[in-house]
Amino acid sequence: MHEVVSERVRRALYALAAEFTTIAAWSCIDLRELDTAQRYLHESATFAGLSQDPPAGMRVWVNLAMLAYQRQNWTEQLAAAQAANVTTAARRDPFFTSMGRMRLALAHSSLGDSRAAHSSLCTAQDALDRAPEDNRPRWTAFYGPAELSHLGAIILNHNGEFSGAEAMAHRALAKIPAEFRRNRALATCQLALAQLRQGEPEQATATAATVFTIMEGTSLPGRMRSLIGDFHRDLFRLAPSTTYARNWADRMREGWSRA
DSSP: OHHHHHHHHHHHHHHHHHHHHHHHHHHHHHTTOHHHHHHHHHHHHHHHHHHTOHHHHHHHHHHHHHHHHHHTOHHHHHHHHHHHHTSHHHHHOHHHHHHHHHHHHHHHHHTTOHHHHHHHHHHHHHHHHHOOOOOOOGGGGGOSHHHHHHHHHHHHHHHTOHHHHHHHHHHHHHHSOTTOHHHHHHHHHHHHHHHHHTTOHHHHHHHHHHHHHHTTTSOOOHHHHHHHHHHHHHHHHHOTTSHHHHHHHHHHHHHHHHO
8 A cells, every 4th residue: 555655646746846847837938938948848748757647748748839839840839739639638538628629720820721720729619618617737727718719819810810810819808807917918919910910900009009008017928029029010011101000109119118
């Protein structure tokens, strides 16, 4: 009995080590310190394997896919997403199936395969609808209908389905609690990009400006700065001489100086 208990404790400790190193990796991804994130995730993968904990393994592959996305390494993103989809967690629980399918949809959209991306997105939605309420690890709390809609907006923006992306972003914002400011700001970035790419630069500019209001008093993380930068470049490519573009530039400078 003593050996059995010791093995259980060892696995629990490895799972805990995997959790903390993955949290550290995620923080680095958010700050775009990507080399450091890569090192943490390699450590986390080792700990997750030793823990033999299916959700821990799933989490590592999801984060590796996210890191590859930030690095714009699309083939590595796809490989990590495929690995997430064949984990024990994804095979056993529709909740994790949905999470893995969303990563697969993002990878396909990055590679320009809009049909495969749309198919995976629909599968992710169906799986989440089927997922029973269960006692899952606390790290999974981020994923649900709001996050699926936010990721769906990213995918549809990539696919060039801008009206669908706008609808997804609105759906995400309707479900993200007001206190989750970062999540709301990221979804707002997707909404602004979708509006801009539908030929609505004035409305898009007003939407993008609310990102700084949402994040008032808080530094913009690296990922959000990148999205704001994308919006800025697209706006001045499409409507460089307009009053609202100039007002946006002033608002951005003010927000950037405090971000």
